[in-house]
Amino acid sequence: MSYTFKKEERLCSKRLIESLFHNGSSFVLYPYRVVFIRSNDLDSVNAPMVRCILSVSKRRFKRAVDRNFLKRHMREAYRLQKAILTGFLDEHSLHLLVAFQYVGKEMLPSAQLHQRMELVLGRLKDESTKRYLEMGD
Template sequence: MRFTFPKSERLNSKKLIEELFNEGSYFYLYPFRVSYLFKEDLTDYPQVMFSVSKKKFKSAVKRNRIKRLMKEAYRLNKNTIAGKPVLVAFVYTSDEMPEFKFIQKRVEKALKKLTEL
């Protein structure tokens, strides 16, 4: 499997994002709130979005850094949920700047939990 994160795997449709947060389920796995919605009429791959609170991180540079870390951790571990038609949103809830190793372990754990659902 290729470790890429193409635009087709990014969740950017306002309609789908609204549906995910209104009808989907979620679980907390520090430092994330992971929202998900299994949707059969989607394509064969998951669509993912990443979010960091502007309230907790005023600086756009810090928010973008955290999102880059989350995207990279997902990109390296996405094969655990490959082939599942699911919408996923990773919302960073902590107010501390993370290390990549910590983010990677948590994203990996969250993806394993999603496969068990």
């Protein structure tokens, strides 16, 4: 498993982002809110299992320095622990679109962000199992 976060793994398409937020399922595991949906229109066989977007609210963190700091640490936490999710999705040949939103009111230490990201990825694995594998959606 390579610990990279390439351009192909980032969710950039406006159409896919709108679809994610209008039709996706979500859960909150403080300090993250996660919105996810199964992606069926990935045309390439070599497409990544997960395409994600990370965001921090401008309303809660006025200074761009603070938002960028949090996004950088969220990206790092995801990058190092994404194997939890990608192995499972590869096994079941699922493709997901995911949005990680930081909903905390204060800046948490990096170690705590990493710990919570691990829990979030485990929960995302469970939620996608319930939603897409057991129900046959």
